[in-house]
Amino acid sequence: MRRFIKMPPQVLRIFLLAVGIVVCYSVARYFLTPESFKQYGWYRGEALAEMANRYEPSFAGRKACDECHSDVVQKLAKHEHKSLSCEGCHGPGQAHSDNPDIKIDIVNFSTCARCHEANPSRPKWHKQINISNHYGGGSKCTECHVPHSPNDVP
Amino acid sequence: MKNHLSRRNVLGKLGAVFAGVMAAPVARTAKAAVQKVFVSTTAPKGYDPTKHKWRMALDISKCIGCGLCAEACKKENHVPEGSFFRTWIERYIITKPKPGSGEARGETIVDCPNGGMHGFPEPTVAKEDILHSFFVPKLCNLCEHSPCVQVCPVGATFDAPDGAVLIDPKYCIGCGFCVQACPYGCRFLNPVTKTAEKCTLCYHRITRGLKPACVEVCPTESRVFGDLKNPVADDPLQKFYENNRVQSLKPHLGTEPRVFYAGMDKEVR
Numbered sequence: 129m130r131r132f133i134k135m136p137p138q139v140l141r142i143f144l145l146a147v148g149i150v151v152c153y154s155v156a157r158y159f160l161t162p163e164s165f166k167q168y169g170w171y172r173g174e175a176l177a178e179m180a181n182r183y184e185p186s187f188a189g190r191k192a193c194d195e196c197h198s199d200v201v202q203k204l205a206k207h208e209h210k211s212l213s214c215e216g217c218h219g220p221g222q223a224h225s226d227n228p229d230i231k232i233d234i235v236n237f238s239t240c241a242r243c244h245e246a247n248p249s250r251p252k253w254h255k256q257i258n259i260s261n262h263y264g265g266g267s268k269c270t271e272c273h274v275p276h277s278p279n280d281v282p
Numbered sequence: 283m284k285n286h287l288s289r290r291n292v293l294g295k296l297g298a299v300f301a302g303v304m305a306a307p308v309a310r311t312a313k314a315a316v317q318k319v320f321v322s323t324t325a326p327k328g329y330d331p332t333k334h335k336w337r338m339a340l341d342i343s344k345c346i347g348c349g350l351c352a353e354a355c356k357k358e359n360h361v362p363e364g365s366f367f368r369t370w371i372e373r374y375i376i377t378k379p380k381p382g383s384g385e386a387r388g389e390t391i392v393d394c395p396n397g398g399m400h401g402f403p404e405p406t407v408a409k410e411d412i413l414h415s416f417f418v419p420k421l422c423n424l425c426e427h428s429p430c431v432q433v434c435p436v437g438a439t440f441d442a443p444d445g446a447v448l449i450d451p452k453y454c455i456g457c458g459f460c461v462q463a464c465p466y467g468c469r470f471l472n473p474v475t476k477t478a479e480k481c482t483l484c485y486h487r488i489t490r491g492l493k494p495a496c497v498e499v500c501p502t503e504s505r506v507f508g509d510l511k512n513p514v515a516d517d518p519l520q521k522f523y524e525n526n527r528v529q530s531l532k533p534h535l536g537t538e539p540r541v542f543y544a545g546m547d548k549e550v551r
Contacts (some may be wrong), residue, residue, distance in 0.1 A: 134474075144471065158309070158313065159312070159313050160315045160316070164545070166444050168331065169440060169441070169443070170331070170440070171437055171440035171450065172450055172453065173345075173451075175440075175448065175450035175452070175453070176442055176448065176485075177329070178450075178451075178452070179448050179450075179451075179482060179485045179486070180329060180485055180486050180489035180490075181453075181486065182485075182513070183359060183360060183486045183487055184486070185358065185484075185486060185487050185490065185495075186357055186358050186495075187354060187357075187358055187387065187421060187487075187492075187494055187495045187498050189492045189493065190498075199467070209320045209501075211501060211502060212501045213498050213499050213500070213501070214499050215498060215499055216354075216498075216499040216500070220354070220357055220358070242348050242349070242401060243346055243348045243436060243501060245542075247347065247401075247402060247404075248405060248409050248412055248415050249373050249374075249375065249405065249415035249417055250346050250347060250403065251343055251344070251345075251346065251415060251416070252406055254502075256345050274296050275308060
């Protein structure tokens with residue numbers, strides 16, 4: 129101990145400063161490293177659960193639609209529109225699924241046109257129409273087409 | 283140096299050790315209190331990220347450019363209005379070469395009005411001059427060696443064990459390094475939260491057993507999503523890998539994207 133004190137004062141000061149820095153670093157590290165750090169890797173593991181709870185889904189998925197509207201879902205599955213999701217045309221349905229009193233969007237002309245309006249960039253296999261030439265530019269698709277079974281006549 | 287093994291000395295040392303042991307729980311409580319100030323955790327558990335391996339794949343020849351995916355993504359992830367997109371659709375138009383120019387193909391025109399959310403207007407090129415034209419849906423490429431993860435100065439962005447590349451919004455300082463580093467332009471700074479954001483594969487949906495919103499609404503099954511560790515019967519992702527020769531964007535950068543494209547043209551970047 130006495131030899132320590134006999135150290136030249138400038139060396140002692142630097143030594144104490146170094147010890148102080150290390151102690152401060154250790155204390156800060158102890159207090160500030162999150163609990164879940166390195167749970168999965170070099171990051172806060174809890175961030176994953178937080179990201180999972182950041183938002184509530186607004187699209188419910190076809191399974192939720194199937195619970196009440198299985199007749200429509202089954203009908204759709206038999207026809208050309210089978211790959212379509214309910215919420216693609218009708219809009220997000222989580223609110224309607226939680227509370228059926230909240231009405232869901234009714235499909236209109238622009239919903240059909242969104243996919244079926246002719247565009248040279250669209251793939252050739254996709255059925256497209258020139259809206260101004262098609263049926264004299266009328267805007268009631270459902271007069272001639274059934275959206276859930278497109279090949280049927282109403 | 284003299285050896286001090288007196289009673290006083292030993293008792294003093296024992297007392298110090300005892301105080302240290304007693305101080306440990308106090309320190310632990312203090313630590314919890316300090317961390318509460320910086321990070322509050324209310325998130326429940328029940329989803330094990332190590333038991334999944336999520337992947338998305340895209341079939342360009344099936345995309346009809348309806349923009350439902352881009353619109354659904356905005357709604358689902360509360361992406362602010364304006365030119366901020368977690369997923370978007372680009373239209374590529376490759377023109378015919380000028381007669382007598384000796385070229386195989388003409389110039390490539392790419393546009394993306396409002397992320398393709400509300401469809402695409404008539405192209406500026408006359409229909410007769412178009413050699414090829416197609417839509418390319420874009421999203422975070424979920425790179426194996428992500429440049430965005432490497433540049434983050436605070437370690438806020440990371441590669442989750444389930445295949446998603448995520449951003450910890452509590453640790454992100456909004457410096458924007460990652461926005462510059464991403465070679466695919468998939469990131470942006472959210473003007474509301476002032477933190478970096480990008481596609482998370484709809485992390486709040488996939489952890490609940492739902493598909494990402496864009497995959498859910500895609501009418502042509504151009505977007506395919508699945509879990510490599512838990513393939514379901516008739517798995518669309520496995521079928522995609524079986525039926526297609528796949529390619530990734532900008533392979534020369536060595537980022538090893540985990541998002542694969544089928545039917546891609548060489549002009550797609």
